[in-house]
Amino acid sequence: MSTGTEKGTVSGLEATAQGTLPEVMAAVLLTGHGGLEKLEYRTNVPVPAPGEGEVLIEVGAAGINNTDINTRIGWYSKAVDSGTNAGGAEGFADITDSDATWSGEALTFPRIQGADAAGRIVAVGEGVSPDRIGERVLVRNMLRTYVGYRPYECWTFGSECDGGFAQFAVAPSRETYAVNSDWSDADLAAIPCAxxxxxxxxxxxxxxxxxxxxxxxxxxxxxxxxxxxxxxxxxxxxxxxxxxxxxxxxxxxxxxxxxxxxxxxxxxxxxxxxxxxxxxxxxxxxxxxxxxxxxxxxxxxxxxxxxxxxxxxxxxxxxxxxxxCTFQEDEVFENLITYIEANEIHPVVSKTYPLSNIAQAQEDFLSKKHTGKLVLLPPAAHA
Missing domain, CATH: 3.40.50.720 (NAD(P)-binding Rossmann-like Domain)
Structure with a gap:
């Protein structure tokens, strides 16, 4: 399972339809709870390798959500009694690390955040059919695989495990859904969390x-x-x-x-x-x-x-x-895939930003001047 950026790289994996996978990638690392200065854009982060039952996704777009900011600033800690905006840019002076996440477990750093990820599968781990390579996919943001599908337990993609603020991300195959749609990556990435x-x-x-x-x-x-x-x-x-x-x-x-x-x-x-x-x-x-x-x-x-x-x-x-309402039954995300493919819904994406401009994107998010979603676009891994 992907629990941090220290995980092994993809060196030695078979080539994909797009060519050999790189060994390093661009990603935003959260280095600790706090203000925007805790977000570090780097271009030398090892590309993670999918483990058993996992897939590797080349991320096309990643949406911004309140949960990304709340996790960064430790807002979930019971030591905080004000709204998100009170500490959204600078963080909070006093939080309790042990309860500053969705799950109530202390976050490990560095962490690649990003609850929303849309992209394509470029490699698979043991036990996953190679036929999945090339699929256009969305990752369910509330993951049940890593907690054994126990009721009312979940990990948040980009919180308890690394997420979508990167060129590549690992996710459980079982919770990575193929989607047949002509929407842009930015539109698809606006769906999972919101x-x-x-x-x-x-x-x-x-x-x-x-x-x-x-x-x-x-x-x-x-x-x-x-x-x-x-x-x-x-x-x-x-x-x-x-x-x-x-x-x-x-x-x-x-x-x-x-x-x-x-x-x-x-x-x-x-x-x-x-x-x-x-x-x-x-x-x-x-x-x-x-x-x-x-x-x-x-x-x-x-x-x-x-x-x-x-x-x-x-x-x-x-x-x-x-x-x-936090925990989600499987049918919730499965229904969304159905709605997308039937064009019964369509998100409003107000603006997109390069992944390297994440701080500005989050500042704009906190200003609440936009309607709908703001979305980050990682640089293309295969130029």
Missing amino acids: YSTAENMLHRAQAGAERVLITGASGGVGLAAVQLAKRRGATVTAVCSAAKAAQVRAEGADRTVDRGTELVAELGRNSFDVVIDIVGGPEAGQLLELLRSGGRYAIAGAISGPVAEIDLRTIYLKDLSLLG
């Missing part, structure tokens, strides 16, 4: 042709949730900034509400069946008031802050279901 997070929330909430409220609706996950909820027949109300409202409506939202609006006063109590919350923070209590009796609240992010005050009476008197 769309699987959104689809998982809707799946867990069993959302259908109902009234659905989505927070943070102009970001990668939020815009994905708008598209995916509409695919399920929902009537969607989206919370976003006024400047981005037109584009959010263009992606399917039936109504938009300005971020910062007093939501209960604007929308009314008991007016939604499902709330899809990516923002968290102090408005969480209002969101529960918006739900009808028997409503469902799904959360998979807290960019506005991890600490909220809620009235427990609202939960039990209204028989609400609160769903924390």
Whole structure:
């Protein structure tokens, strides 16, 4: 399994359709928790070798996500009680390394981050058919192979193992999905983290042709949730900034509400069946008031802050279901591949950057001036 950049190289592997694989590659190494200075772009990183049951992917594009930044700055540590942006560029002065990741295990450094990876298989490890070489693929971002497919356990690609911020990446063959699509690599790389997070929330909430409220609706996950909820027949109300409202409506939202609006006063109590919350923070209590009796609240992010005050009476008197959404059943990602191939969804990619410009890309991501996704493009390994 790929657990760090110290892994052996591909020297000695058979040639691929594109020629002999290089022994070193360009990659961004995270050297520790902290600010943007902890991201080091290097061109002499050994190309990893796929182990048993793994494939080697030449990465065509890698999307940027909140989880990349949160992992870098150690935001998942319970020592942090503010939103991502408070430490997004400089990091946090005080974190506890032991709980600063998704899994709650200390991160090992250096680490190649990148939860999103789209590309082609160029080599395979023992036990994987060489017929897979040449396949265009997406890697599932929430990996179950390395934890024995135990329920509610997973590794995040680019956190507990090396990910897609490189020219080449290793991933489990079982969780590397062939995709038949004419989309660009940048479009495909916008899917794994954002769309699987959104689809998982809707799946867990069993959302259908109902009234659905989505927070943070102009970001990668939020815009994905708008598209995916509409695919399920929902009537969607989206919370976003006024400047981005037109584009959010263009992606399917039936109504938009300005971020910062007093939501209960604007929308009314008991007016939604499902709330899809990516923002968290102090408005969480209002969101529960918006739900009808028997409503469902799904959360998979807290960019506005991890600490909220809620009235427990609202939960039990209204028989609400609160769903924390991280772990994903296999069908969630498998469904996304189906949606892509049927052209039932399509991501919004606002801008692409060379991999070497990752710091600028993350600064732009934190500014939240874009809609949809920002994507990194590694240099071509075979010129």
